[in-house]
Amino acid sequence: MSTVINIQPVTRIEGHAKVAITLDDAGNVADTKFHVQTLRGFEKFCEGRPVEEMPRTVCHICGICPWAHHLASSKAADGCFGVTPPPTAVKLRRLMQSIAYVSDKILHFYFLAAPDFVIGPDADYSVRNVVGIAKAAPDIAKQVVHMRHLGAQMLEGFAGRAIHPTFSVPGGVSKPLTEGERQKLLPPAEELLEFAKFTTKFAKENVFPKYMDAIKSIGLIDVGYLGTVRDDGALDFYDGKLRMMKHDGSYDDFAYDEYLDYIGEWVEPWSYQKFPFAKKWGQLNMSLENPTGVYRTNCLARINVADKMATPLAQAELEEFRAAFGRPAHYTLLYHYARLIELLQTAETMVELLNDPEITGTDIRVPVAAKAGRGVGCVEAPRGTLIHDYECDGDGLITKLNMIVGTTHNNAAINLSVNQAAKEVIKAGKYDQGVLNRIEMAVRSYDP
């Protein structure tokens, strides 16, 4: 008789999921599925809402990356009303995005991922967590709490809110940055940049080298990548063109509003989360032996599709990374490494923008009038590309809405990775909580 192992809930992630592993009579893995168990229905209940209210409604999709949804939505709303925000407004949007992402990446690395690496993947669950980290490395834990608090205070001090913001609006932003406010933001920004440098160094010296075997075996799959690049090929979180790269490194670039030509969404009866796939690569096939149509997003995908990073320290790290792992790099656990390269870029961008003379400009919103239209707004969220596609009527009320968001792009890849990891670590019916945690580590790499 077959046995089913239910890992539920999948923990230290940002959603509701379970992993179900089916073992055959010999105790080997017959099948593994990653089930997403919740659905909220934003695509429906946003119908009829005024476009200008969308940025401060759809941010509620995710409490960890509300700024990403807030900005993608603002860009879609800009598109619906046919307006282009002034340069200062775009810089302020980018600044807020950078601050939010620095906090997010620190959170994931230290609170969610580090327990597996610092406490150890096989440690008992009661110590393999942030409380365990606080006991094992109290000074670092204190610093992490302080740094996260700094980020939240920067966002709140200027834009009122760190979580579920209201700052970005169709046509621009709600308020300018005064010189006094700029001077208040600069010292914490510089402190966060120093901490980003420390974190990257700490991880490269003390964390990653110990886990090279795991990095080369857990969750390894052969799939493609999606991310955003500027015209010069540099990685950009806020704006650019989408680049979809095949496993072999060849790629297509396309504009946001062409996304329907490249991405379709498959539905399986066993998950509320849909399965986006690369339409041009054929039908979606999630078999481990011969996957087709599967691509990944989030940091590893972004640093794979980008020709280069946009800032000097991040670029130096990328060069070192590529010398070790090539381009594209495929090991799933390398997401953790890629996340830190991005941490550097976002921290450097934050300081750079605060030193930009245009950041304190007062031209922050263009006139906006309700009219019928369509807007496709994309940004790179920490967890992957966000696509917000809105259509509205002459009153500026939403008539049609489609969204493909961060982790959804990774759904097929996560399924492949848990399947691969389960087959790798469970043999002849032998497993314990440490073994099952290694399967979850494959999920956690994607920071879903």
Add this chain to the structure above:
Amino acid sequence: MAVNVVEDWLNACSGCEISILNIGDPLLDLLSEINFVHITALIDHKFFGQTGDGTVMEIPEAVVGIVSGGVRNEEQKHELEEIRKKTKFLISLGSCACYGGVPAQANMWKNEEVFEKVFRQCSSSIPAPDPDDPNVPKWTPTCAAVDEFVNVDIRIPGCPPHPDWIADAITGLLQGKTSWSLPERSVCDTCPVIRLQKSGGGPVKRWLENVEFNPEEGLEKMRCINEQGFLCMGPVTLAGCAGKTGVPRCIQARTPCRGCFGPIRKGVQPMVDMMGALSSVGLDPKSILDRRALMNRYTGGHGNLKVLPARPVK
């Protein structure tokens, strides 16, 4: 001795949990006084045993239960009921748990209409039947607040609740206080802007232009956003979004309040009161498009937002 706590998110976005982590420097001290026996966000405790072979959901016994998110499916309902059974005090954390939250806007449609859109009408979707595997829990008839199913001892509203209140309520419980609530004040009661009890009159302005203010001056020099002619939910929204000391957060961003802390007290009718507040400064509240959803943005549970009968075809 540390107090055992169970925490979990139901139909939630994890913003409430991030707000817990944003408590700041007192966080590590608080973490040493409480012992999380389950918290999906941070600790690997599993419902079906650590090796996944259990058949019934096991929630550990605890003094305090904290749930964020409303109830959207049968499994969340079951989990909530189990948490209630296993804990002495239950806290509903955040406006989804307290009122249904933003996702309760889905209550304006029949469930099948939402599924039809998501799985068959979205422009990138290959149309397919609704997921129906036993691993995807069935939707409950509505998106509900937690107290529509179980008794709640302490409510901490907000989207998200301010870390000050989370720390305050939990610290209170640890010291033996068994009740906690925010003072019954409106956002306007804590808002420093200038109010003259009148506006320019006429229709309520869409939020397509920024409010007027001098960025070099504080909020005490800015005119009230309602009196500038916009919809600001301040008059009918419970104060507290900025914690113990700050000014209302959305106003600080020079944007109107969207009502995320919910009504000031139980039993009031925020929509009626808000329309009254706009009328009292000379604005025409009926000019607001989509006012039902805008004024119940966070409060669609408890039957506040429901499917309206289809209008007869003209």
